Amino acid sequence: MVQPSPLRERRSPWKGWDDAPAATRHVAERFAGLVAESARRLTTARRMVDAEREARLAELGALAATVAHDLRNPLGIVQMAATGAPPEVRSEIGEQVARMNHLLTDILDFARAWTVVPQPLRVADLVASLGVEADVPEGLMITADRHALLRALTNLVDNARALGTRVAIVAAAGPPITIDICDNGPGIAPEIRASLFRPFVSRRPGSTGLGLAIVRRIMEAHGGTVTLAERRGWSTCFRLTFGASR
Structure with a gap:
């Protein structure tokens, strides 16, 4: 049986x-x-x-x-x-x-x-070093590699300054924590939106076309992302998304 x-x-x-x-x-x-x-x-x-x-x-x-x-x-x-x-x-x-x-x-x-060494960072202090308009919640902290994140933010701010007359950084506590880098420039051409974060694709003449690709690699090393975002009053916003608030 x-x-x-x-x-x-x-x-x-x-x-x-x-x-x-x-x-x-x-x-x-x-x-x-x-x-x-x-x-x-x-x-x-x-x-x-x-x-x-x-x-x-x-x-x-x-x-x-x-x-x-x-x-x-x-x-x-x-x-x-x-x-x-x-x-x-x-x-x-x-x-x-x-x-x-x-x-x-x-x-x-x-x-x-990109081997990052995360540490607690005050977002307001990090943003202040970039010399742009900012809207950051008081006391907002993230865990990230200071050098790498500053490199990513600098890339995005430099791009924004090259194309717009006004640049701002807007952070939100979430979760997840987000940092938006926005400008009032001409926006993103439709034909490059899908490939914007690939190497040698650029929205501004004269750039190396690697700035956004580097930002993507830095955010991947942090377990985060960089994407396009929409904000009223701004033509272009890049959003850095991290883990949950701490």
Whole structure:
């Protein structure tokens, strides 16, 4: 005589399960097993993709560091060699060298593995260092890496200043905590909205196109996000979203 399986002896919390025909329950159990196995495989695949992504980013970071080192030395030599040139030539060379150095810095920051060291930070103190209009709840605290978060905020404020005549930072305690960086510039072109946070996509001429991609990487390192947001009276707002209030 075939003994019933422990699964079938156990009373199910699902209404009507124990009264269902044995064949139906068997099919359902097989289907549930297949779903569980598919979920396990998807989780494994995701872990493999994440590991490969981190390995590729590490390789990119090493390559970027090598390129930056190899380029910065010649750029310094070019700038020193221009000291005897006419003022307008010297100014142009200095401007272009600075532009190249800025691009190298952005490439390094995009390629690096952002390992953050979170600590309690007063949002009002952080925002005050940026010198823009601010609306921040008194005593609002977040847990974040000061250097990394300041880099993200600076990127967003610099972009806002380049495009708008008015810039403001608005924070909300949530949860979750949010920090909006808004400007009254021309807004975001519809054709780049979907790809705005990808490398080398920019809403302003002359930028490296890496600023927003760096912000995204910094927020991912914090377990947060950066997205576009809507605020009345502002044409463009970028929202940094963190964890729950502390």
